[in-house]
Every structure is written in C-alpha cells, then in structure tokens.
Amino acid sequence: SFLSTYSHEIATSPVERGAYINRKVMCVTLAPPPSNVDTSLPEAPPGATARDVLEAHRADSFCAGCHDHIDPPGLAFENYDAIGAWREIDNGSPIDPAGVLVDADKNELGAFDDAVGLVNLLAEGPDLPNCYVRQWVNYAHGERARDDQECYVASLGADFASGDQSVQELVVHLTTSDAFRFRRDPAADN
Numbered sequence: 001s002f003l004s005t006y007s008h009e010i011a012t013s014p015v016e017r018g019a020y021i022n023r024k025v026m027c028v029t030l031a032p033p034p035s036n037v038d039t040s041l042p043e044a045p046p047g048a049t050a051r052d053v054l055e056a057h058r059a060d061s062f063c064a065g066c067h068d069h070i071d072p073p074g075l076a077f078e079n080y081d082a083i084g085a086w087r088e089i090d091n092g093s094p095i096d097p098a099g100v101l102v103d104a105d106k107n108e109l110g111a112f113d114d115a116v117g118l119v120n121l122l123a124e125g126p127d128l129p130n131c132y133v134r135q136w137v138n139y140a141h142g143e144r145a146r147d148d149q150e151c152y153v154a155s156l157g158a159d160f161a162s163g164d165q166s167v168q169e170l171v172v173h174l175t176t177s178d179a180f181r182f183r184r185d186p187a188a189d190n
Contacts, residue, residue, distance in 0.1 A: 007082035014050050015041075015067070018074025025122055027131035028104045030066065037062070049090040051075050068106065072099030076118040103127075130157035133170065140174045149179065 006016040022028040033039050044053050054071045058064045078095045081087050088095055097114040101121055109125060112118040122128055133156045137145045145153050156173065159165040165173070174180055 003077060003080045003084035004082060010082055012050060012078060012080070012082055014054060014071055014074030014078060016074070017077050018070040018072065021073040021118075021122075022070055022104075024135060025131060026103070026125075026127065027134055028069070030070070033066070044091050047091060047093050049093050049095060050078055051090075051096055052093075069102045069104065072101055073118055075099055076112060076115045079114065126161075129161035130154065133157040133160050136170060136174060140171075140180055152177075152179065 002020070003012075003017075006020050007013050019030055022030055041053050041057060044050070054067065054075065058067045058071065076097050076099055078090060078097050079086060079088065098112065099118070100111045101109040101118065103109055110121045112121050130153065134145055134153050137149065137153055137156070156165070156170065160170055
C-alpha cells in the first residue's frame with residue numbers, strides 16, 4: 001500500500017516516497033516548497049530515468065536544499081512501479097536504486113544499494129526507535145507531540161531502543177499515561 005499510495009496514477013513518485021520516509025520514519029520536519037516555486041518536474045526525455053530527472057532538478061541549488069535528503073530514499077524504491085510490481089527498467093534505461101541517506105542537517109547516515117539496504121540502514125540508525133515511539137504518541141494523542149512531552153517521548157524511545165519494552169507494552173504505557181487519559185486545557189497554553 002505504501003508503494004501505490006505514494007505514486008501517481010501510472011507513474012512512481014520518488015519525491016512523495018522519499019518525503020514519507022523522511023517525515024514518518026526519520027521524523028524529519030519538511031517545510032513545504034515556497035509558493036513561488038514550480039514543483040512540477042519536466043517530462044523525462046527518451047531514456048531518462050526518474051533519477052536522471054531528479055538529478056537535473058537538484059542541480060538548482062534552491063531545490064537541492066530539500067531534495068538532497070528527500071530524493072535518495074524515494075529513489076531506493078524505484079524498482080517498484082506505481083502499484084508495487086517489480087521492474088528493472090524505467091523509460092527504457094536500467095534503474096539505479098542506490099543512494100546515500102542524509103539527515104535534515106545534511107549529515108551522511110550511510111550508503112545503501114536498494115530498498116532493502118535502505119530499510120536495514122534505517123533499522124540500524126539510533127533515531128529510529130525515537131521516531132517510531134513519536135509516531136505512536138502522535139497517533140494515541142491525536143496530535144503531534146508537544147514540546148513539553150519531549151522528555152516523555154525520549155524516555156519511551158530509550159526503553160524501546162534498549163529492548164526493555166515490546167510494542168504491546170508501549171501501547172499499554174501510552175494508553176494508561178496521564179497524557180492519554182486526561183485532556184489538556186488549550187486555554188492553559190495562552
């Protein structure tokens with residue numbers, strides 16, 4: 001479902017797939033593109049792959065600022081078409097799913113050869129447990145974790161990362177916490 005949800009009707013979307021990985025798996029906050037920027041990609045010339053089109057797009061330093069960390073994880077999934085079927089050719093040329101994963105601060109987190117390599121790299125990363133826990137907190141509370149919940153999220157993330165907590169225990173902890181059981185007064189924030 002991930003592959004088809006983050007694709008266009010008949011074509012893949014490495015940008016949408018990469019943005020999802022950044023937002024939901026790495027917990028990177030992505031700013032929307034500026035309103036004065038044309039976000040449409042040019043039509044791929046014969047033989048040009050999605051990678052070729054995106055590399056040309058990233059040649060613009062204005063676009064590279066975000067796309068340097070959005071595009072590589074999205075391109076890792078290029079062997080899967082818009083409905084998730086395996087493919088090795090894009091627009092008549094071989095697909096290259098390899099890349100280098102960078103964080104929001106442009107620190108290199110490691111290289112990968114394909115989607116499986118990307119997943120393994122993400123799984124080995126120190127930030128994945130915190131992001132996983134943060135997504136559960138966001139879901140359980142029906143809103144993004146607030147600044148005053150950062151210690152709570154970090155504590156749960158540390159327990160989860162150390163293996164001291166299963167997913168079931170995490171859900172129980174979340175649903176029995178005061179933050180889950182009691183609604184906060186939005187007027188108190190003013």
